[in-house]
Amino acid sequence: MVTFKYLFQFETGNQEKFWARSESAEPVIGGSVTAYLTFDDAINNTHSGTAIVAKLLPPLPKTNLPLYCVGLNYRSHAKEASINIPVNPPVWTKPAAALSAPNEIIPVSRFCASHLPDWEGELVFITARECRDVSPEEAPSYILGYTVGNDLSCRFFQLPEQSGGQFFYAKAFDKFAPIGPVLASPDTFYETRSTASLVTRINGEVKQNTVIQNDMIFTPEHVLSWMSQSTTIPAYTVVMTGTPAGVGIFQKPRQLLKDGDEIEIEISGLGTLKNQVRFEEGQDSIM
Structure with a gap:
């Protein structure tokens, strides 16, 4: 090859x-x-x-697979959310219909626009081949490459009193997983991995800014090993590895997404993922 x-x-x-x-x-x-x-x-x-x-x-060989996601994988985010760091990474999925492309305008329905829409800049990896029961030491050989993602979320549905604090429903809406712009080989990303930063900008203003390796709790290799235990993970599966501090729900005051907002997520060596959100059906106030 x-x-x-x-x-x-x-x-x-x-x-x-x-x-x-x-x-x-x-x-x-x-x-x-x-x-x-x-x-x-x-x-x-x-x-x-x-x-x-x-x-x-999206720089993906297959676009019809569920996307895997990880929560509470940055110390800074766990701290801002006032949640204890778990022993193992919380994992859930987004459906294939959540996938969207670089530069795509994300249509946000009235339902989603009215329930605390938020951003999450994330490092993403793609699996190279089918795997199951992979060890952390074996995991690198199952990673095809790395890219940038945005785990868009409706925070209202993560509130314990609304849906028991679950992840899936809040994040599984159509087009809520932009991915791109490029797929970098593992060797390419490893050149900058130890110092790579993740920066999220909303309308040009920096909201998230961290050195990934200094903040991330569970490495991509650990995540892939954990999620593959007794579970067959298909080749070319997207894995979104979590977000650092700086999401809108924890800003003071809250700074959630608004109609027309431009989101840019940049990771060193992986480029910049750009999208705009459009509230095509308007928005209701729930506050």
């Missing part, structure tokens, strides 16, 4: 879908690239042509 630095998936103006290899974590819309029809072609650098990038897509 030929190694890669970055891969991204895109659509042309004719809505044809291709993959591309890149030396940069920031693909250029409108740029002409060497295009591969399939993910395997891009990995192996075979059967290429030329195409113009019109629209970025």
Whole structure:
């Protein structure tokens, strides 16, 4: 297998879908690239042509799988939420319909807009092959690469008095999992992993800013090992590894998402995931 630095998936103006290899974590819309029809072609650098990038897509070989998510995986976030750090990482899933693309406008229904919509910048990894009962030592060989994600959430439904403090319902809404812009190989991300920072900006204002390795509790390898115990994890599964302090619900006063807000999540060596939220049906006050 030929190694890669970055891969991204895109659509042309004719809505044809291709993959591309890149030396940069920031693909250029409108740029002409060497295009591969399939993910395997891009990995192996075979059967290429030329195409113009019109629209970025999630950098995932499969988009019909549930996404796994981890909660309370940053010390700073557990502290701001006043929650004790658990012995094991809390894990839940988002449905495949939650997936959305870089630069995509996220349509937020009136129902979601009215129930404390919030952001969560996250480091994401993608599994390379099917796995089960993986040890932490084996886990690196099951990781295909890394990217950036946003675990959008409606905080109202996480309140203990509303839904028992659960995670799934608050986060499983359509388009509530933007992913991208690129998939970085493990070797590429490891070049910056020890010092990589995660920064979330809302309309240009920094809300989250941490050095991942100094703040994260359970490493990606630990997470993959834990979630695979007695559970078959398909190849190309998305795993969102948690968020640091700075989410809107714990700002003083609360600073939740508003119609038209621009969200940028940047991770060193992985590029910047950009999305806008649009409250197309308006918003009701629940306060």
